[in-house]
Amino acid sequence: MVYKPLSVIVLVILSCLQYNASAQDYALLYPERTMTFATRDVLGEDSLYFFTRVTQTVAEPDGMAYYFQVAVDTATADLCTTDTALLGRKMLVLSGTPEGDMHVFFNSAGDSIFIRNNLAINDIWVFYTFEDGSYIRARVVTYNQFGILPGIEDSLYRVRLNVFAEDGTPLPGVFPDEFKFDISKHYGMTEVWDFYNFPESEQQYVLRGLDNPKEAITDVDAAAAFTWETGYEVHYIQQSANEDSVWTTLGGNFILDSTPVGLPVGYNYSVKKVGVTTLTVGGTTVSIDTFYTTEDVTIAFDTYYYLDSLELIPVVLPDGRVGFSEHTYDPEQYNGVRFKTFHSAYLPGEGSVCLEPDGEQIFQQRFGDGIGLLYELDSAGPEAYASWEAVYFQKGLITWGTPFDFEALGVVAVEPSPAAVDWQVYPNPVDQVMHVQGLVADATTQMELYDVAGRRIAHQTGRASLDVSALENGVYLLLLEHRGISMRRNIIVQH
DSSP: OOOHHHHHHHHHTTTTTOTTTTTTOOOOOOSSSEEEEEEEEEEEEEEEEEEEEEEEEEEEEEEEEEEEOOBBOOOOOGOOOOOOOOOSEEEEOOSSSOOEEEEEEEEETTTTEESEEEEOOOOEEEEEEEEESEEEEEEEEEEEOOOOOBBBOEEEEEEEEEEEEEESSSSSTTTTEEEOEEETTTTEEEEEOOOTOOOOTTOOEETTSSSSSSOOOOOOHHHHHHHHOTTTTEEEEEEEEEEEEEEEEEEEEEEEEEEEETTSSEEEEEEEEEEEEEEEEEEEEEEEEEEEEEEEEEEEEEGGGGGSSSSTOOOOOOSOOOOEEEEEEOSSSSSGGOOEEEEEEEEOOOTTTTEEEOOOEEEEEEEEEETTTEEEHHHHHHHHEEEEEEEEEEEEEEEEEEOOOOOTTOOOOOOOOGGGGGOOOEEESSSSSEEEEEEOOOOOOOOEHHHHHHHTEEEESSSSSEOTSSOSSSSEEEEEEETTTTEEOOOOOOO
């Protein structure tokens, strides 16, 4: 059913509506928030995560309209027809009707999907009308105040759909007859179909709101990727090639200190950089160079503005190419650290959301949550490319990959003084106060404690002991700096 003016809609709805004065107002969506969705696989487990949000709000004659992001199709030009968005392109909120607000979602054909959010048991309305006059009726059948998801306490109304012919004859077995969806108090719709193609697609999704209450899944933007803590460490392989010459660096970056610079603008970091660079010409190694330096690095978040766009939203770069990002949460990759991959090898195609692959150049970057760059490839061909790939990182107690042995690679390192071998942390496990035996603290002594998520939870200067009595039981990472000597230990707090 193509959307009609407000007066027509009200007449259609009132003809089959049972109004209940005790109805409760449940918001379907929160347009000011980033919404997170997860598809369901055949086992009923969460799989692919993606994000959507309202990109434009417009006051129209019939109500307030909310326009959603439109996903990008990166297929070849002749197949670029599936630029879909889960909730459609637009939602219109109709206000002031006797039954309260009505939310109208518009699918790819311009049809209208009606959902009430002023709900009470036994409320009935027309949810969707087919071209032949048959229609889908919605009825509120259940109220549940005990929870929508495991461990999530939030009341919900359950809505059942039934399909009828134009004359009111039931049509059992016609999708989506007997299907149900839920509307919760604080998370809006918790199960929806792909409204963009409704009623053609039977794929259902689980709507999680601002983040996933079950898994705490949120998007990875520039600030999330480049907000590092002291003790962060990453080892990498960097290569660049030009015809028969290849430069290869095996390196490591260690964060010594961080200072915010007008957040959310970015951070200043003190970074220890170590590694070895090799130049190979025609398959023969002609030079080797090692480095061991400390540098100040400024990360400006707006430099990575393309990460702030939600996934599958086209981003036009200064060179005219178009890119898009994909968010990934996979416990099997990077030890569960979430990451976002940015692809920029596309040219604008036919239509604003259609992208054509640029066969002459490949550009891709991958950024981890609290890790920064994990992978980068800029290539014009097999003999002209630049690449950067992490092989190991440490974020608090979270580690992934295999670290380099820089001393074995010939990198000159600062040798610890003999006093360092006498440092002993006791007691461990610790209940109240942890001590470092053999350490004579002075103004250079820095002690920091991190939790398993990599957050710094304690910091002190000039002491050789640390009070942990207020901390919860668990494993923590101790970082100790004293006169240029570093030590790290895992600490178990057990009360």
